[in-house]
Amino acid sequence: MRDLAATGELRRPEILADQADRLLDHPRSAHFVRPFLGPWLTMDRLDLFQFNQTLYPRFDDAVKSAARQEVYETFAALLRDNGRLGELLGADHVMINALLADYYGIPGVTGDAFRKVPLPAGSARGGLLGMAAIMAMGSNGQHTNPVERGAWVLRKLLHEPPPPAPANVPELARLGAQLLTARERLRLHQEEPQCANCHRKIDPIGFGLENFDAVGQWRTTDSYQARDEAGKPLPNAKKTWTIDAGGALHKGPAFRDYFELRAIIAAKQENFARGFTSALIEYALGRSCGFSDEPLIASIVAQAGAKSFATREFVHALIRSKEFLSK
Numbered sequence: 001m002r003d004l005a006a007t008g009e010l011r012r013p014e015i016l017a018d019q020a021d022r023l024l025d026h027p028r029s030a031h032f033v034r035p036f037l038g039p040w041l042t043m044d045r046l047d048l049f050q051f052n053q054t055l056y057p058r059f060d061d062a063v064k065s066a067a068r069q070e071v072y073e074t075f076a077a078l079l080r081d082n083g084r085l086g087e088l089l090g091a092d093h094v095m096i097n098a099l100l101a102d103y104y105g106i107p108g109v110t111g112d113a114f115r116k117v118p119l120p121a122g123s124a125r126g127g128l129l130g131m132a133a134i135m136a137m138g139s140n141g142q143h144t145n146p147v148e149r150g151a152w153v154l155r156k157l158l159h160e161p162p163p164p165a166p167a168n169v170p171e172l173a174r175l176g177a178q179l180l181t182a183r184e185r186l187r188l189h190q191e192e193p194q195c196a197n198c199h200r201k202i203d204p205i206g207f208g209l210e211n212f213d214a215v216g217q218w219r220t221t222d223s224y225q226a227r228d229e230a231g232k233p234l235p236n237a238k239k240t241w242t243i244d245a246g247g248a249l250h251k252g253p254a255f256r257d258y259f260e261l262r263a264i265i266a267a268k269q270e271n272f273a274r275g276f277t278s279a280l281i282e283y284a285l286g287r288s289c290g291f292s293d294e295p296l297i298a299s300i301v302a303q304a305g306a307k308s309f310a311t312r313e314f315v316h317a318l319i320r321s322k323e324f325l326s327k
Contacts, residue, residue, distance in 0.1 A: 017316055024079060024312060033076045040279040041128075041156060043071065045137035051215060052142045058103060059136070059215035066100045067133035067216065073114040074131075078311050085273060085309045089157065090266035091126040093118050103132065103217075122259075124218055128157070129209065129262055132216030138206075139214035144222075146182060146206025153205045157265055159275035162198045181241050182222065183207060204247035208261035211245050219243065273301045273309055277318075284318055285327055296323055 023029060037043060046068055051059050073095040078087055093116050094106070101109035101117065104125055109117055119126050128134050138149030155161040186203050213219045226237035245261070248254035255261040277300045278289040289297070303317035304310065318324055 013320060016319060020315060020319055021312070024315070029079065030072075030076060033072055033079070036279070036283045037072060037075055039283075040276075041071065041134070042137070042152070043068065043133070046133055049141040051136070055142060056213075056215045056217075058217075059132075062099060063103050063132075064136075066097060066103075067131065067136065069114065070094070070096055070100055070131055071128070071133050077116065082310045082312045085276060085304070085311050085314070086266060086269045087127065089127050089129075089269070089272060090262055091119075094125050094130070100132075124211070124258065127262070127266070129153075129258075129265070135209065135212040135216035136214065138209070142214060144182070144210060144212070144214050146186065146210060147199070147202055148206070149209045150202035150204070150206030153209075153265065154202065156275060157272055158268055159271045159278070160201075162202055181224065181239065182210065183244070201250040204249060205261065207247050208245050208255060208258055210243050211258050269309055270301065270305065273304060273314075277301055277304075277314060280314055280318055281323075284324060293323075296321055 024032075046064070051064070053060070075088070077083070077095050078085070094104070095114050096104065096106065096109060096117055097112050097114045098109050099112070101107070106117060106119075106125075109115075124130050134152075135144075135149070138152055139145050151162050186199065210222065211218055211220065213222075221240055221242055223238060223240040226234045226239075228234055245258045246254070246256045247261075249264065253264055255264055274297055277297050278293070280300075281289045281293060281296065299321070300314055300317040304313040307313040
């Protein structure tokens with residue numbers, strides 16, 4: 001490649017494309033996948049807190065590691081096969097090994113190697129939202145966090161980041177002694193004027209993901225143990241309820257459950273493509289992506305969109321740009 005660059009041949013579009021594909025086909029392309037996905041999907045959140053082993057004994061270090069690896073392996077396979085970027089929003093298969101298959105309740109998978117496994121109709125898995133690591137990052141290791149999950153979806157999947165939380169926002173912990181469902185707790189939080197505007201956008205999405213517990217296991221009920229100011233459980237103060245995952249996007253369509261929410265999000269491929277493109281620009285150019293990059297984002301998304309949002313097309317469109325070639 002250095003010889004091609006020295007002779008100027010590398011600037012020929014067909015030569016540049018061939019060399020890019022050669023690099024993406026190489027096993028060392030894994031050195032791109034991890035450092036790119038980490039900041040883009042904020043994978044470091046998986047290590048921000050300890051998971052309660054008493055509540056979630058199956059989510060040990062081995063399962064946690066496999067769940068993290070699923071995210072990397074899924075994107076690597078997508079890049080390798082030049083699959084559609086939209087498969088990260090919803091797919092009929094997963095990239096798992098035997099350990100994660102057992103955790104997900106998917107039979108017939110053996111061995112430590114990750115491989116593509118088809119899903120039965122109606123599965124909650126497939127795509128980022130069905131991954132244990134993604135759902136676990138939207139918790140505190142003990143309980144789910146609908147606000148964190150909803151904000152993550154807005155930032156990473158819908159490219160509609162909510163504004164930063166205002167100063168002096170009352171903590172939800174102040175309601176710890178009250179026997180409330182997750183919805184009731186956040187509804188009281190929304191009564192604070194400085195909270196309501198953002199939570200109208202965030203909370204419905206978070207509630208739509210409540211069928212996944214704090215470690216990404218599917219559930220149909222949830223419970224809450226009321227606690228005093230010191231964090232000690234209050235006697236005879238536990239509430240259990242059936243999860244209602246229905247809602248409506250702010251100024252958008254309604255959904256009855258997680259599956260309908262996932263379908264709504266999966267239909268917003270262009271929003272997702274814009275967020276992905278912004279992250280790719282930041283990684284490739286080594287700087288933040290700002291307002292002045294809007295023409296570049298629009299150009300890359302249009303070029304990739306003309307090829308059904310094939311994953312490699314985003315890379316090819318970026319490396320053809322004057323911004324990349326003049327870096």
